Amino acid sequence: MFTTSETPLVAIVLIVAVGILGWGFYRARPFGKLGILAWLQSLVLMAPWLLFFGLFAAGIYINIVGILFLLVASAGLYVYLGRQLRAAGQETILRQKAAARLSENNPSATDTTENPNSPAVIPVLVEPIPIPDADLTAIKGIFGIDTFFATETIPYQEGAIFKGNLRGEAEAIHNRLTESLHERLGDKYRLFLVEGSEGKPVVIVLPSRNDPLATTLPQKVFAGILLIATVATCVEASGLLLGFDFFAEPSRYQQALPIAVGIFSVLLAHEIGHWVVARRYQVRLSFPFFIPAIQIGSFGAITRFESVLLNRSVLFDISLAGPATGGIVSLIMLVVGLLLSPQGGVFQLPSQFFQGSILVGSLAKVILGSALQASVVSIHPLVAIGWLGLVVTALNLMPAGQLDGGRIVQAIYGRKIASRTTFATLLVLLIVALGNPLAMYWAIAIFFLQRDLERPSLNEISEPDDARAALGLLALFLMVATLIPLTPALAGKLGIG
Numbered sequence: 001m002f003t004t005s006e007t008p009l010v011a012i013v014l015i016v017a018v019g020i021l022g023w024g025f026y027r028a029r030p031f032g033k034l035g036i037l038a039w040l041q042s043l044v045l046m047a048p049w050l051l052f053f054g055l056f057a058a059g060i061y062i063n064i065v066g067i068l069f070l071l072v073a074s075a076g077l078y079v080y081l082g083r084q085l086r087a088a089g090q091e092t093i094l095r096q097k098a099a100a101r102l103s104e105n106n107p108s109a110t111d112t113t114e115n116p117n118s119p120a121v122i123p124v125l126v127e128p129i130p131i132p133d134a135d136l137t138a139i140k141g142i143f144g145i146d147t148f149f150a151t152e153t154i155p156y157q158e159g160a161i162f163k164g165n166l167r168g169e170a171e172a173i174h175n176r177l178t179e180s181l182h183e184r185l186g187d188k189y190r191l192f193l194v195e196g197s198e199g200k201p202v203v204i205v206l207p208s209r210n211d212p213l214a215t216t217l218p219q220k221v222f223a224g225i226l227l228i229a230t231v232a233t234c235v236e237a238s239g240l241l242l243g244f245d246f247f248a249e250p251s252r253y254q255q256a257l258p259i260a261v262g263i264f265s266v267l268l269a270h271e272i273g274h275w276v277v278a279r280r281y282q283v284r285l286s287f288p289f290f291i292p293a294i295q296i297g298s299f300g301a302i303t304r305f306e307s308v309l310l311n312r313s314v315l316f317d318i319s320l321a322g323p324a325t326g327g328i329v330s331l332i333m334l335v336v337g338l339l340l341s342p343q344g345g346v347f348q349l350p351s352q353f354f355q356g357s358i359l360v361g362s363l364a365k366v367i368l369g370s371a372l373q374a375s376v377v378s379i380h381p382l383v384a385i386g387w388l389g390l391v392v393t394a395l396n397l398m399p400a401g402q403l404d405g406g407r408i409v410q411a412i413y414g415r416k417i418a419s420r421t422t423f424a425t426l427l428v429l430l431i432v433a434l435g436n437p438l439a440m441y442w443a444i445a446i447f448f449l450q451r452d453l454e455r456p457s458l459n460e461i462s463e464p465d466d467a468r469a470a471l472g473l474l475a476l477f478l479m480v481a482t483l484i485p486l487t488p489a490l491a492g493k494l495g496i497g
Contacts, residue, residue: 082466170461266389273325316411334386397479
């Protein structure tokens with residue numbers, strides 16, 4: 001039975017969920033089978049979240065095994081629907097190609113989306129294209145009726161936008177156009193395939209001199225200063241865990257150093273994860289600019305791309321690699337620390353401390369069991385290190401701007417959704433900051449340093465595959481489970497505190 005206080009919350013969750021799903025169905029229905037399949041994929045992605053947090057709001061707890069079962073079932077169904085969606089999309093493309101060939105062979109057969117009698121070249125322009133005429137002619141020559149049917153050219157920055165109609169699968173067409181452009185003009189220009197303002201794919205060609213700049217010497221020096229500051233704040237965070245202020249008592253550094261090394265190792269593992277995957281894709285990364293934080297050692301690091309990314313899948317892989325590596329290292333430390341706590345407990349913490357995270361509290365309950373019913377619990381230092389590492393990882397997985405979570409959302413769902421989640425994340429952080437100053441610090445850091453979205457990839461149209469989308473869903477779920485605390489009622493049912 002629901003309590004009086006829980007009933008309104010459950011009702012709000014259900015109303016919001018039904019409203020979102022209903023609005024999505026209304027938007028999807030005009031697109032026929034493709035729209036319905038895409039809507040069903042959204043439903044499958046939302047279902048575990050709605051079920052878990054709906055039951056959580058009602059005071060019903062699903063254990064880790066149940067959560068994993070929901071995620072696996074959701075991912076499997078998502079992959080199946082994705083295959084059906086791609087099959088339906090290929091069928092639509094084939095029909096469009098057949099209609100285009102028919103209209104080309106029979107001018108009397110009109111096409112509502114394209115006039116076959118209109119010239120394939122650019123009409124007279126009001127303002128000149130900032131690309132030399134010889135280069136512009138060569139660029140126009142890469143387009144064709146079987147790749148991208150260009151109908152209009154518009155000046156854009158130091159290059160041009162080519163509007164037209166995409167004649168096939170985005171990734172294959174982009175590869176063909178890029179190869180043809182390189183054959184004609186070498187490495188002088190970059191070809192971007194992105195979604196235009198009208199929702200149709202457009203080609204943007206820009207000089208390669210607009211590529212991201214390499215890290216300058218002053219920036220490297222600044223990165224080094226931030227690194228030293230982060231080492232100091234890691235030692236300070238370690239001292240606070242041990243009950244003293246390192247900056248006031250620097251002579252006790254030997255006591256704080258082991259935990260500080262553990263915290264910094266998580267940060268280092270995070271950056272190594274980014275670097276390894278970026279190297280595989282031949283993408284250059286800037287020096288990491290660590291953000292010191294006395295409370296937890298560090299908020300993580302800002303790392304810029306110094307190469308143009310090939311597509312959204314590359315953006316996803318590099319973005320996920322860091323938190324995946326750091327998160328796995330943190331989780332291993334946490335579990336090992338919990339296993340060692342009965343024999344090697346060093347810290348004496350109130351049991352209510354484990355109510356601060358759904359994920360950590362659940363794992364502690366599974367491993368420590370009835371020990372959490374005591375008022376004070378002895379834990380191994382690895383528990384504190386692993387927990388801090390999970391918090392730092394979760395903060396970087398928030399779906400905002402150029403955080404790893406923001407880049408993951410941008411890679412999977414596109415720029416429009418990413419901009420909305422950025423706004424929503426900042427709003428939530430401001431609300432949470434009313435009771436937790438750490439949220440305010442992080443909101444300020446995001447707003448001033450990382451609120452902008454990542455620049456577009458060369459191929460912005462092709463979406464990551466279903467497996468990547470499922471991994472992104474899992475990462476965001478673990479982020480929420482790490483940062484959201486247990487309610488007192490649910491903690492009581494679990495025997496925590």
